[in-house]
Amino acid sequence: MSLRADSVLRVRWWLSFTSDGARCRGPAAGNGDLVPIVSTGNTAQVPDEPVLRCAELTRRFGERLAVDDVSFSLDAGEIYGLLGPNGAGKTTTIKMVCGLLEPDGGTITIGGRPAAGDLSVKSLVGYVPQDVALYSDLTARENLAFLGRLYRLHGALLEERVSEALELTDLSDRAGDRVDSFSGGMKRRLNMAAGLLNHPVLLVLDEPTVGVDPQSRHAILERVQTFGRGGMAVLYTTHYMEEAERVCDRVGIVDRGRLVAEGTRRELVARLGQRDRIELGAAGDLERLAAAVRTVPGVESADTADHAVHLVAEDGRRILPAILEAAERAEVALNSVDVVEPDLEAVFLHLTGTALRE
Amino acid sequence: MRNAFVIAHKDLRQRLRDRSAIVLGLVAPLAIAALMSVAFKGSDTFHFTMGVVDVDRGPVAAGLLKALDAPGLRQIVTVKTIASKRSAADAVRAKSVAAALVVPAGFSASIEGGDPLSLVTLTSVNQTVAGDITSSIATSFIAQLNADRLSVATALAAGVPTSQSAHLEALAAGFQIPERAVQRSIGAHKLKTISYYSPGMAIFFLLFTISFTARSFFVDRAQGMIERIRAAPVRPLEILAGKAMSVLVYGVASLGTVAVITSAAFGANWGAPAAAALLGLAMVVAVVCVTALVMCIARTQRQAEGISSIAVFGLALLGGNFIFLSSSPPVMRTVALFTPNGWAMRGFTDLSTIGGGLGTVAEPVLAILSFSVVAGSAAALLARRAVAA
Structure with missing residues (x-):
């Protein structure tokens, strides 16, 4: 499932051009530095502007505030992950970016051009929806x-372009087959191929690995990294912490519609300081256990997820005995205790007080 | 609008691969029109065999047999002489004759007396039309006899010698009463059943396009295809226009094919080709607009299926696709004028009977297009919401 070398080269080649032949910027320009583009076409990008800039985005659904004052930007060749639990506002944000929803407030510029009311801006964006959106009674081609x-x-x-997209996703040999004869993983790959046809400056991937087997997930993540290395800006939403850590250059943590923090993994983890994340595997009343450990001095937050209690604490190793005592008082038998190196999960728990749930 | 063509092209490709679309658009209307034609074949040229039992063997019975042999009746009735009333009843029961007329013994003599006998008709519940016609012939013959008797009686009362009575009877029998009201169609041709049901069934199955186009729109939406298309530089109206174009092409192809095949194979008369084509095109445009409206009104696939079913069967029933509008109650004929297919059926009937060209269908075409403008405008107002939902 690995991407072929010639495919990588091709990605690099075509990412150096927009769909109307205009020069774009990215590593393909030569030495890896970003080079301003020059173009007169309708898909041209304004020089020195980020590929995507979202400013103070807000969107309501009735009384519910789905996206609340979200701002972030994304440069060429950068993979930006929106990390948050289901219902956090990630999909609503990217639907606004792709022009599928109109924001109630705020602005979106793509390639330096305001997205609102400009249909041609959509030519700059490749959209890969969360669910496979293909006609099952048509062939891949x-x-x-x-x-x-x-x-x-x-x-x-x-x-x-069709042949190229099929090649990039290793589907050339199945080009003439109907989609309803494809496996789930093949459909996912074709779903992604459809987002690459227009040689987008910005590729938007909405949880592309949900419901995908580990092998296909690995292949998809590998491709996303390749796109980024090729100079494409990638906006990637996920609620899988390990995915965000693996593929994203920068991560925006979204909770309840708000972007609570953003930065590189290192920057975000640095916000934890000397804090540790501790996972308590237990059988029994996890909520009771979480409540008990919250009373331990030094424990900043504790939440339950995936049959465990996740907590963030200052100098976790030092207060471990107190945590074990709290568990005993709560009469919950522990199966395992892991002190984990600071990661995005810990950052999320620290910032939101809740654990990321799958 | 280029994107609309792209979407229409894709929709048509999918439709061609879908056998149900071929069945609904071509096979079903041809099959049902042919079946209807066979089922109603007798109603175009009704003919039956009447048994006549002449037990009387007098001059009046002879007159009745002569009347039944008149050229006008010969087209409808074949007379078969039967020996007895019992044999006639058996023949009706065995369906070897559709009805029978019995002239009882002494019938001629009784006419001259004061207490005339009755003609007896033998009918079956399975042959009601033949029975009605036989009774009507008997009643008509008796009315003629009574008129003759009255004439002779009047003359005798006025002082004409009784020796002249035979001459008077002969004279009276020469007059036909009452004066006949003759029905003549204003059309150049009679309306053949196949000429009514061919467009009727073609339009009925064309209406099903509303159902499966609306359904496919909501399936596309549920599968995220509408969203994916909208992520491309495509206007919401272009998506609906693309769907509408595919309906237009499919509808024209379906109507045109059914018209050609029913004309060539079953002898259906669709009228002048240009006028029939214009009328058919107007009807397809109306279907396009109703389809767009259903897609815009419905919010879910289930709603779309429900609304389109109501639209299809409501329009077909009210518009006269199943029954001859001309023989339906006046209120039905009025209601039909509120449906595009009702106007289309009227137009095709006029083309088939009156003949003529574009002038014959001008009024129906205008009425159908007016309906289309109303439905299409409502759809256009709701289009953005429907595609964005």
Whole structure:
């Protein structure tokens, strides 16, 4: 499932051009530095502007505030992860970025151009939805050709782009087969291929690994990293902490519609200081155990998830005996105690008081 | 609008691969029109065999047999002489004759006396039309006899010698009463059953396009395809326009094919090709607009299926796709004028009977397009919400 070397080269080559042939910026420009583009086409990017800039985005659904004053930006070649539990507002945010929802407040600029009211800006974006969105009664090639035509591709260029996308996702040999004959992993790959047809400046991936087997997940993450290395800006949403840690250059932590923190993994973990994350595996009343350990001096937050109590504490090793005593008082038998190196899970727990749940 | 063509092209490709679309658009209307034609074949040229039992063997019975042999009746009735009333009853029961007329013994003599006998008709519940016609012939013949008797009696009362009575009877028999009201169609042709049910069934199955297009829209939406298309540089109206175009092409192809095949294979008369094509196109446009409206009104696939079912069967029933509008109650004929298919059926009937060209269908086409404008405008108002939902 690994990406072929020639595919990597091709990614690098085509990421150096926008869909109308304009120069883009990215490692493919030569020495790895970002190079301003020059273009007169409608998909041109304004020089020295981030590929994506979201400023004070707000969106309500009735009384519920789904996205609350969210701001972030994304440069070419950067993979930005929006990390948060289900319902945090990640999908609503990217739907606004892709023009599928109108924000109630705030602005979005893509390639330096305001997204609102400008249909052509959509040509800069490749969208890979969370669920597989393909016509099952059409072949892989027919699906891609249809979607490519919507991006004004036609003739030899369309053929070339379709073949390229199929090659990138290792589906060339199944191009003529109907999608309903594909495995789940193949559909996921084709779903991603459809987002690459227009050679987007910004690729938006909405939880692309949900419900995917480990092998396909590994392949998808590998490809995402390749796109980033090729100079594409990637906006990636996930609620899997390990995915965000693996593929994202920067991570924005989203909780209840708000972007509570953002930065590189190192920057975010540094916010924890000397804090440790401790996982208490237990059989019994986990809520009771969490309540008990919250009373221990030094424990900042504790929450239950995945059959364990997760807590963040200053100098975790020092207060471990007190935590064990609290568990005994709560009459909950512990199965395991892990003091984990600070990670994004700990950051999330520290910032929101709740654990990320799968 | 380029994107609309792209979407329409994709929809048509999918539809061609879907056998149910071929069945609904082509096979079903042809099959049902042919079945309807066979089922109602007798109603175009009704003919039956009538048994006649002449026990009287007098001059009046002879007159009745002569009347039954008149050229006008010969087209409808074949007379078969039967020996006895019992044999006639058996023949009706055995369906070897559809009905029978019995002239009882002494019938001629009784006419001259003061207490005339009755003609007896033998009918079956399975042959009600033949029975009604036989009774009608008997009643008509008796009315003629009574008129003759009255004429002769009047003349005798006025002083004409009784020796002249035979001459008077002969004279009276020469007059036909009452004066007949003759029905003539204003059309150049009679409306054949196949000429009514061919467009009727073609339009009925065309209406099903509303159902499966609306359904496919909501399936696309549920599968995230509408969202994916909207993520591309495509306007919401282009998505609906693409769906509408595919309905238009499919509808025109379906109607056109059914028209050609029913004309060539079953002898259906659709009228002048240009006028029929214009009328068919107007009807397809109406279906496109109703489809768009259903897609815009419904919020879920289930709602779309429910609304489109009501639309399909409501329009078909009210518009006269199943029954001859001309023989339905006046209120039904009025209601049909509020449906596009009702106007279309009226147009096709006029083309088939009156004939003529574009002038014949001008009024129906205008009425159908007016309906389309109303439905299409409502759909356009709701389009953005429907696609964005």
